[in-house]
Amino acid sequence: FRGSALRQELFGVRGGGTGVSTFDFKNITDNLARNHVVSNMPLFLFWAGIGVIVYFFAISIAGAFGRAVEMERELGYVNAPRQRIMRNAAIHTIVRLVMLGAWVVYMELFLRILLPYSLGAAHVAATSVLASAIAYAVLSTSILLASLHIHVVMLRLIFLRTRIFGSSIED
Secondary structure: OOOOHHHHHHHOOOOOOOOOOOOOHHHHHHHHHHOHHHHOHHHHHHHHHHHHHHHHHHHHHHHHHHHHHHHHHHHOOOOOOHHHHHHHHHHHHHHHHHHHHHHHHHHHHHHHHHHHHHHHHHHHHHHOOOOHHHHHHHHHHHHHHHHHHHHHHHHHHHHOOOOOOOOOOOO
8 A cells, every 4th residue: 555654664755746765675674674563573473373372272172061061961871881981081181181291391392492403503504605504404494394293293182183273074
């Protein structure tokens, strides 16, 4: 949008009747660094991610209450295998709690060891002009991809769902 404050801040639009702005990349970079909305974007994205995780935990808790009501209704049936129903519910609860504990431990490992090591390797790759810089870039990317995969697997086991986002036939 031509008259927006963000555009005027980024491109340094100067009033002068013609509406033509003179800018270069250094001015854009400096203006971008001074912009309050853009400088707070990582904070917004971080809290949005936390909100999504909390939302999925809340949905999982609400679903657990619904399943508890359904399980109570099933226990009232005449020929219901009560022992098997209770055992399955206990196994699901134990798996979720164990995986939640394992995920907390893995988060500690990820935030204290894996992420700093990966960021260090990425920094070496970005500042080095040697051929080994490619190896450091691949190492950093591999560590982050493997870590993300482990996070997704643990979340799937915590929620006991085939897919975290969306629904599937089995759910």
